Amino acid sequence: MRLPLFTCFALISSVLMLSAAPQPADLIITHAHIVTMNATREIIQDGAVIIKDARILAVGPAALAANYTAPKTIDARGDLVLPGMINTHTHASMTVFRGLGDDVRDRLTKLIFPLEKNLIDRELTYWGALHGFIEMVEGGVTTAVDMYYFEDEVARAAKKIGIRGVLGESILNFPTPDSPQPYGGLVYAKKFAADYRHDPLITPALAPHAPYSLDADHLRLVAQASAELDLPVLIHVAEMTDEITTLRKNHHMTPVEYLDSVGLLTPRLVAAHCIFVTDSDIALMKTRDIGIAHNMVANIKSAKGVSPALKMHDDGLRVGLGTDGPMSGNTLDLIGQLGYVAKLHKLDRKDRNVMPALKAMEMATLGGARALHRENDLGSLEPGKLADVIILDHESTALIPLYDVYSALVYAAGPRDVRTTIIHGRVIMEDRKLLTIDVTEVKTRMRAIAARITAAVAAGIK
Ligand SMILES: [Zn+2]
Missing domain, CATH: 3.20.20.140 (Metal-dependent hydrolases)
Incomplete structure (x- = not known):
């Protein structure tokens, strides 16, 4: 079928407009050093992860972020971003x-x-x-x-x-x-x-x-x-x-x-x-x-x-x-x-x-x-998987220099290097601050429980 020239132009321009309009997302992580753990174990030096509806919508170079709009963007500034x-x-x-x-x-x-x-x-x-x-x-x-x-x-x-x-x-x-x-x-x-x-x-x-x-x-x-x-x-x-x-x-x-x-x-x-x-x-x-x-x-x-x-x-x-x-x-x-x-x-x-x-x-x-037989949902940073993502501080002393990212993560990194934790698309910890609970309250409760247990042990639990 041949379309009139005018119709062709209209179609092309609407496609261009569509691709130019940023798509809605929930969370954008950009300028990240991404360790995807995908099938080719791809590492993206300056990349972006786009999250929507608790899932990863897209992973790619940092320029990808321009195609999306979200209420929250985390500029990872070169931090390491890995699957949780x-x-x-x-x-x-x-x-x-x-x-x-x-x-x-x-x-x-x-x-x-x-x-x-x-x-x-x-x-x-x-x-x-x-x-x-x-x-x-x-x-x-x-x-x-x-x-x-x-x-x-x-x-x-x-x-x-x-x-x-x-x-x-x-x-x-x-x-x-x-x-x-x-x-x-x-x-x-x-x-x-x-x-x-x-x-x-x-x-x-x-x-x-x-x-x-x-x-x-x-x-x-x-x-x-x-x-x-x-x-x-x-x-x-x-x-x-x-x-x-x-x-x-x-x-x-x-x-x-x-x-x-x-x-x-x-x-x-x-x-x-x-x-x-x-x-x-x-x-x-x-x-x-x-x-x-x-x-x-x-x-x-x-x-x-x-x-x-x-x-x-x-x-x-x-x-x-x-x-x-x-x-x-x-x-x-x-x-x-x-x-x-x-x-x-x-x-x-x-x-x-x-x-x-x-x-x-x-x-x-x-x-x-x-x-867990959940590899379709978890374990790597790939579009379609659940958005369980962690961010490690690239300024951490133990992560400098960073010649081989796997070597650094396995032999040098520690839990203190985790800066941000995202689960099911929700930021649970950001810059080491827990956002969902009162940590001080939990510690206070734990100390009270420990006092109870110490007393019980001293009384000779058998
Ligand atoms: Zn056990």
């Missing part, structure tokens, strides 16, 4: 116990379980979680995968500060702080899951504690509930030598084989630790496409061992990083742990080339997203 980090395994509320009996033998049964049984209630869980989430936001963590009791209180804290959470209610074979009946956690978890089913920030999950702390019938019930309700399952796996011996003796299986036998080894599973796994376990975990939370720093503190997580990562398994709870790993940011992860794997394999800095960054970002 994903803490794939933690128990944030345990900040209330951080530093207690760190170097005690049999700590889980002799100290942690009695402390929880006697002291954990809704109040401790909420304020402990909020305190933990502050530390995560301050350290550039934008998604927390948490398992604990009263997980609805953890969700309330996550919503309050504005952090993304995959939150699992704990299920155990004995009475727990929120469930007087053994296995009461399963009922609690179903209610919690129903309440948070459609929340944009919270993904409810089931958290059977470990293969040895639930019987096979209840592990099957968890698998069934996960399938029926499409809920992630979070669990500790192959973490203890006793766990290996007991399952070998009673079931003639490794923990991974045992979980497969009860139907839990599915893409919905995120298995924390996986220290004592065999090559055939790793092959099985890959076939079943499960996620793995690698908690290197917590594992070496407890002298348990080095998980073959690097082999898993190199074999294409879905490996993310976790801090574990603050009684285990003591800190909740990932950026301060990246160097340990890389260095321990190098030492373990006696080869400095096996784990370049980029692999540690991959585990902290895309790896975590893959472990």
Whole structure:
């Protein structure tokens, strides 16, 4: 079809006008040194990230910003802009116990379980979680995968500060702080899951504690509930030598084989630790496409061992990083742990080339997203993904000079270098000031709780 000349001009000029008119956005970050973590691991020296409706609308050179208008623009002045980090395994509320009996033998049964049984209630869980989430936001963590009791209180804290959470209610074979009946956690978890089913920030999950702390019938019930309700399952796996011996003796299986036998080894599973796994376990975990939370720093503190997580990562398994709870790993940011992860794997394999800095960054970002089967939404700065973005201060002493950005981030940077944290398109911390909560109030509450716990410990909790 031939159009009259006038019509052609009109069409061309309206297209030009359209492209010239700035499009509306919610937030523009410009003049940023962007570490995209996209498929080609592209780095943009002077770039812009455009955010709208909680998602990334565009990423490109700084000139791109001129095509958009937004109520807020952050001039990053050369600061490093990265995808938010994903803490794939933690128990944030345990900040209330951080530093207690760190170097005690049999700590889980002799100290942690009695402390929880006697002291954990809704109040401790909420304020402990909020305190933990502050530390995560301050350290550039934008998604927390948490398992604990009263997980609805953890969700309330996550919503309050504005952090993304995959939150699992704990299920155990004995009475727990929120469930007087053994296995009461399963009922609690179903209610919690129903309440948070459609929340944009919270993904409810089931958290059977470990293969040895639930019987096979209840592990099957968890698998069934996960399938029926499409809920992630979070669990500790192959973490203890006793766990290996007991399952070998009673079931003639490794923990991974045992979980497969009860139907839990599915893409919905995120298995924390996986220290004592065999090559055939790793092959099985890959076939079943499960996620793995690698908690290197917590594992070496407890002298348990080095998980073959690097082999898993190199074999294409879905490996993310976790801090574990603050009684285990003591800190909740990932950026301060990246160097340990890389260095321990190098030492373990006696080869400095096996784990370049980029692999540690991959585990902290895309790896975590893959472990959750959320790589379409999280883990890199690409159009269409959720806007979880962190900004690191390029003036930080540790980041000067900046020859290799991955080397700087993994071996030199720390949580203090995080200047701004954006989650779901919302600025949660800007220039190190938390915008969504009163940090002083949380610290005051935490000190009061600590005084209560100190008194209880002095009175001899057993
Ligand atoms: Zn744990």
